[in-house]
Amino acid sequence: xxxxxxxxxxxxxxxxxxxxxxxxxxxxxxxxxxxxxxxxxxxxxxxxxxxxxxxxxxxxxxxxxxxxxxxxxxxxxxxxxxxxxxxxxxxxxxxxxxxxxxxxxxxxxxxxxxxxxxxxxxxxxxxxxxxxxxxxxxxxxxxxxxxxxxxxxxxxxxxxxxxxxxxxxxxxxxxxxxxxxxxxxxxxxxxxxxxxxxxxxxxxxxxxxxxxxxxxxxxxxxxxxxxxxxxxxxxxxxxxxxxxxxxxxxxxxxxxxxxxxxxxxxxxxxxxxxxxxxxxxxxxxxxxxxxxxxxxxxxxxxxxxxxxxxxxxxxxxxxxxxxxxxxxxxxxxxxxxxxxxxxxxxxxxxxxxx
Numbered sequence: 001x002x003x004x005x006x007x008x009x010x011x012x013x014x015x016x017x018x019x020x021x022x023x024x025x026x027x028x029x030x031x032x033x034x035x036x037x038x039x040x041x042x043x044x045x046x047x048x049x050x051x052x053x054x055x056x057x058x059x060x061x062x063x064x065x066x067x068x069x070x071x072x073x074x075x076x077x078x079x080x081x082x083x084x085x086x087x088x089x090x091x092x093x094x095x096x097x098x099x100x101x102x103x104x105x106x107x108x109x110x111x112x113x114x115x116x117x118x119x120x121x122x123x124x125x126x127x128x129x130x131x132x133x134x135x136x137x138x139x140x141x142x143x144x145x146x147x148x149x150x151x152x153x154x155x156x157x158x159x160x161x162x163x164x165x166x167x168x169x170x171x172x173x174x175x176x177x178x179x180x181x182x183x184x185x186x187x188x189x190x191x192x193x194x195x196x197x198x199x200x201x202x203x204x205x206x207x208x209x210x211x212x213x214x215x216x217x218x219x220x221x222x223x224x225x226x227x228x229x230x231x232x233x234x235x236x237x238x239x240x241x242x243x244x245x246x247x248x249x250x251x252x253x254x255x256x257x258x259x260x261x262x263x264x265x266x267x268x269x270x271x272x273x274x275x276x277x278x279x280x281x282x283x284x285x286x287x288x289x290x291x292x293x294x295x296x297x298x299x300x301x302x303x304x305x306x307x308x309x310x311x312x313x314x315x316x317x318x319x320x321x322x323x324x325x326x327x328x329x330x331x332x333x334x335x336x337x338x339x340x341x342x343x344x345x346x347x348x349x350x351x352x353x354x
Contacts, residue, residue, distance in 0.1 A: 028335035032088050034328050037095045039088055041335050042137035045343075047087035049131065051080040052344040067341060080341040085331065086323065091141070093323035094148045101155050101162070109147055116143045131343060152319075154304070157311050165307060171293055173310045178296075180287040181262055182223040182243040184212070184230055185280045191236060208233065209272045209281045216270035216285050223285050245292050247309055262286060
């Protein structure tokens with residue numbers, strides 16, 4: 001789910017006001033509550049902001065105002081509000097799950113939340129303060145949620161969890177789904193001036209890459225040696241080689257052509273591919289992933305990265321289901337209605353979006 005990925009990613013952690021709505025009569029300082037937690041209106045605004053950004057990426061015509069379109073066959077404004085409420089309920093669900101599992105944040109975890117709040121808040125303060133952002137709400141709406149999310153996940157699927165994943169199952173998943181590979185990038189441009197290379201030089205560099213790929217496939221050289229050789233040949237500041245062990249698919253972040261190439265390769269094989277968007281020629285080497293199993297699963301972080309890949313969707317689906325089925329949740333409709341999605345319309349399109 002896009003929201004949970006964003007919310008739990010450290011680089012995207014944001015914070016919003018605990019509620020300073022200028023109002024008379026009804027209390028608009030909170031958005032939702034149950035027996036154990038009151039969610040400040042600022043958290044809802046934060047989630048609405050995220051929902052607006054998601055809607056912006058889902059509408060059919062990016063040149064038209066978001067709120068004049070539909071998202072998933074629903075009026076965009078209604079879709080955004082519904083998502084914001086769903087996200088708010090997730091916050092309540094995570095809090096309840098912590099209590100159900102008898103979990104609590106340690107003093108060290110609380111200190112880390114405070115530290116992360118301070119460092120991350122400085123990056124987003126100028127953007128979100130206009131919507132009613134406060135540093136105080138940040139911990140609850142984003143950083144603290146992220147910490148609870150991770151803690152619940154480990155308490156369920158960890159070695160001593162309520163539904164632990166065995167080492168055998170983790171090993172099997174890793175070896176079937178992860179890929180261990182390396183690549184060396186040969187720039188097809190002048191790295192000092194960024195000027196285009198002439199056809200003869202491009203042909204020379206491509207032949208260089210093809211020759212090295214052949215040597216790698218034969219086992220007569222290594223990726224490190226190839227990277228160093230390319231560095232010397234092109235007078236680069238550093239060897240242009242990288243290695244990774246990850247799930248390689250359409251969501252992995254690598255160019256689609258590179259993903260397709262790697263998926264079709266055998267362990268021990270090296271091939272070349274031109275990546276037009278990067279203006280580069282890549283030498284790609286696929287390794288035997290089973291040789292990485294022990295080192296990957298022997299550390300807590302390595303084991304957790306595989307566990308996250310294996311169980312993240314199941315966990316997300318479970319938490320979303322529990323959020324939707326929460327009982328005794330009270331929504332403060334007057335407060336929610338005081339912050340419509342048009343709050344996030346860029347100023348240059350505000351008049352058109354209404």
